[in-house]
Amino acid sequence: MKKILTLALASLLFASCNKPKELNIATVSPSDAVTEVMMSRRSIRSYKDSLISRETLDEILKCGVNAPNGRNIQAYEIRVLSPAMIDSITKAVVKDNPQIGQRKGFRNIFVDAPCVLCIAYDTTYDMSQVDCGLLGENIILSAWSKGIGSCCLGSSARWIKDSPSARPYLQKMDFTEGYELLYCIGLGYPNETPEAKPRTMDKIRYME
Numbered sequence: 505m506k507k508i509l510t511l512a513l514a515s516l517l518f519a520s521c522n523k524p525k526e527l528n529i530a531t532v533s534p535s536d537a538v539t540e541v542m543m544s545r546r547s548i549r550s551y552k553d554s555l556i557s558r559e560t561l562d563e564i565l566k567c568g569v570n571a572p573n574g575r576n577i578q579a580y581e582i583r584v585l586s587p588a589m590i591d592s593i594t595k596a597v598v599k600d601n602p603q604i605g606q607r608k609g610f611r612n613i614f615v616d617a618p619c620v621l622c623i624a625y626d627t628t629y630d631m632s633q634v635d636c637g638l639l640g641e642n643i644i645l646s647a648w649s650k651g652i653g654s655c656c657l658g659s660s661a662r663w664i665k666d667s668p669s670a671r672p673y674l675q676k677m678d679f680t681e682g683y684e685l686l687y688c689i690g691l692g693y694p695n696e697t698p699e700a701k702p703r704t705m706d707k708i709r710y711m712e
């Protein structure tokens with residue numbers, strides 16, 4: 505089992521483009537492979553034009569829904585936006601907030617990602633936002649292991665919810681009653697290699 509996992513993870517890493525870095529298939533352990541994916545991931549805000557295939561996206565989403573979640577209720581809903589919807593939502597949000605479209609090279613309100621997921625949480629379940637976060641992290645790490653970059657987007661969800669012109673598109677997402685858009689994830693093949701931002705271990709305290 506360990507060997508299968510090792511080979512699967514190593515081949516995933518080999519399949520990716522430039523990042524995460526290639527590991528030696530003969531020697532890499534599952535732990536090294538997972539650690540490399542987690543530590544090399546960065547938020548991507550510049551993407552190549554190439555699109556993610558439906559098959560690859562399905563694999564990524566399958567990893568997403570395999571995340572731990574409260575009582576296995578899976579208290580989230582996901583919408584994969586079509587390119588037409590990305591454009592329409594962008595136009596609607598920019599109509600109400602013209603300054604958003606003034607960024608140099610602006611393509612859309614999802615840091616220009618060619619693929620966008622909208623994730624909604626169950627407002628009646630106190631752990632639903634945790635479910636949504638874990639779902640998203642699995643999606644993001646699975647994508648990264650395949651050489652696909654991503655950016656978790658709180659601002660895009662806020663803009664959609666706050667823009668009267670975007671309301672019809674929010675309705676079109678047709679989330680179940682009681683569910684509310686929480687955040688978006690932009691996905692696509694990276695066109696940049698950002699440096700890691702500093703992290704602190706100071707937030708952690710081992711208790712006696």
Ligand SMILES: Cc1cc2nc3c(=O)[nH]c(=O)nc-3n(C[C@H](O)[C@H](O)[C@H](O)COP(=O)(O)O)c2cc1C
Pocket residue numbers: 545546547548549615655656657658659660687698700701
């Ligand atoms: C809940 C959440 C909301 C975020 N919203 C945005 C956003 O609106 N726009 C953006 O460019 N990045 C957004 N990010 C990405 C963070 O800025 C990024 O994860 C953080 O700066 C650390 O950088 P790294 O992901 O490259 O390690 C968000 C991340 C999280 C977890």
